[in-house]
Amino acid sequence: MFRKFLLITLLTAFSTSAFAASAEERAQTAIDTRQGLLKVVASYFGPIVGMARGQIPFDAAVIETNAGKIAQLAPMLEDVFAMDTRASGLKSGAKDGIWEDSDDFKAKVATTTQRAIELAAATSQGKGPTMKAFGALGSSCKNCHESYREKDEG
């Protein structure tokens, strides 16, 4: 009795989320999830941009933490872009090449992850090397956007 109740509760809880019914809903969920993950990545990246521009004081500890978070999040890009949503016809900033040359896309994910790890490590060497490593991370974002993002906004 209780187990049956639990099962119904679980089914109700999930029916509106990841296990949505139609193919279009699944594609929309995938797109929302990708964009959400990239927003989270950007939320850790943004404060470091502020430091690079001198808008907020340089703080090596914050950069080390945020770079570590980006290194954890970046590999998830491979997972959230795994579903080919082209057939859905839904608009997003994702270019077809992601699924036409997925090995290259994955290589770009790996580069970003590696650069984030290197940035975290560089924070022990002072501001110069840290900002140099941050530049390298930023160009790995840009490098993927140039190939696979519809509008290159960085």
Ligand code: HEC
């Ligand atoms: C392997 C490829 C790849 C890498 C690496 C990458 N991005 Fe992106 N990014 C994309 C794609 C593709 C989109 C468009 C997604 C969409 O619109 O569905 C995007 C979109 C975004 C968006 C807009 C999200 C939204 O819809 O609001 C932000 C912000 C962003 N990226 C930041 C970054 C930052 C910062 C980095 C580096 C730390 C980075 N990206 C690295 C592929 C990448």
